[in-house]
Amino acid sequence: MPDGDQAAVAATLLHGPRHLPPGLFAGTEATVLRGLRVHANTISHARLVALEETFPRLREHLGAADFNRLSRAFVEAGGAERRGLADIGAGFADWLDDALAADIARVEWAWLESYHAADAGALRLADLAGDDEAALLARPVRRHPAARIVPLATGAAPCLDPAFAPDTAAILITRPDAEVRLFAAHPADAAALDAAAQFSPLGSLIALLDEEHPGGGGAIAALIDAGAFEEVAP
Structure with a gap:
């Protein structure tokens, strides 16, 4: 799909069907919108799972229900825009109002950065x-x-x-x-x-x-x- 079409689909997912150019997909408008809805739900679910995997201690501290509520609010507020699944938690700690929860999230994000950092021998x-x-x-x-x-x-x-x-x-x-x-x-x-x-x-x-x-x-x-x-x- 050309870059312009990808941008149009992204804009539609973020801002609604008014941003979908006519003729971009085959089928009736209702069929196209139903397909985009399924696609958006799939993306949203993947983002929520990625947040759960990024912040397991925070999820344990808050409880699954509260963590899920905050994760959904973060995604719906645009906190995950233009981020791949591996980077989706980069701004989560700064978004949290609870200072203790934010501390846990910062450490867990730093843990992930450390895990993916370049290899090097350690001084002993x-x-x-x-x-x-x-x-x-x-x-x-x-x-x-x-x-x-x-x-x-x-x-x-x-x-x-x-x-x-x-x-x-x-x-x-x-x-x-x-x-x-x-x-x-x-x-x-x-x-x-x-x-x-x-x-x-x-x-x-x-x-x-x-x-x-x-x-x-x-x-x-x-x-x-x-x-x-x-x-x-x-």
């Missing part, structure tokens, strides 16, 4: 074993492509993992191997990962955490152990 603590102090501080590090930190505005952490305390300030998401992992994090961890978005000497990150993190510069070991940094040549 064992990789640093042969470095003397000068080499350790000078070693360049870079944030792993799959590493994400999501600040929390609410006590949503136990909804993501019962082991997390309600006062957890942020969630670190990593994928050092094949499995996406979640960790309780501190806002200073986010600053350290931001500083290593390209490259940073390890010593600079240790100094940053020493000033801002309750665990001091030693908190860098926890980030490395979690798989937050990419393995790069020293």
